[in-house]
């Protein structure tokens with residue numbers, strides 16, 4: 001099948017955005033970072049762990065395998081669809097994970113309930129991130145750890161700069177803004193200040209450099225689009241425009257194309273503090 005025929009077959013949405021997120025984004029992006037996050041948060045056997053804004057639950061699942069049956073894990077997210085996929089994906093995991101739908105700015109837990117609170121790539125989406133970190137502090141036991149990750153700005157994410165620009169040009173401003181939204185303009189000091197404002201004293205911030213790989217540029221664009229809140233409007237884009245979009249991304253990212261598809265660096269801040 002030629003590239004053109006493949007592209008012209010269209011992007012049918014066979015699944016919901018949360019299902020696509022779990023299938024397409026978790027394995028190449030969020031799973032490797034989740035392993036690192038629970039390492040940073042020093043999750044140990046017997047710990048009571050909260051995964052704030054858990055999405056489809058990758059951090060909670062990784063934490064469950066660490067804490068064993070003497071510990072416990074709760075995952076909380078505001079999005080019902082994400083929680084539904086989290087529940088289904090973790091059905092066979094022991095110890096079983098408790099899933100809660102709720103708002104991170106008003107955590108439905110008593111004070112000092114957890115030993116470790118993790119929050120992977122979500123602080124940038126909260127209307128009031130300081131209020132969320134205050135809540136995290138409230139539910140942490142004295143001596144407990146918080147571990148957060150937040151992507152570095154778009155300039156440090158070569159594949160996503162190009163994808164955001166191409167989406168803006170070919171699918172509209174809203175699509176471009178959506179693809180930029182995971183990458184806030186915060187630097188490490190902004191993050192340290194934010195976490196200190198919420199009441200943590202000794203805050204550590206490190207820069208972590210990873211990568212993301214997809215089997216082709218087309219799959220990179222298709223999978224990212226299918227997993228986003230704008231999946232439907234992007235899938236509805238005219239085929240010719242979609243081919244132009246993929247071509248623009250291919251042209252701009254040719255230096256990252258190899259025999260196995262496309263690979264690009266991704267950089268994140270990791271923030272930790274003790275209560």
Ligand SMILES: C[S@@+](CC[C@H](N)C(=O)[O-])C[C@H]1O[C@@H](n2cnc3c(N)ncnc32)[C@H](O)[C@@H]1O
Nearest residue numbers: 030053054055077078079103104120121122125
């Ligand atoms: C990029 S996803 C990260 C999900 C997950 N931490 C992971 O690593 O796969 C951001 C998540 O933040 C959640 N979220 C946004 N605002 C929230 C809020 N106020 N309270 C709880 N969750 C929220 C979204 O529903 C989404 O699942």
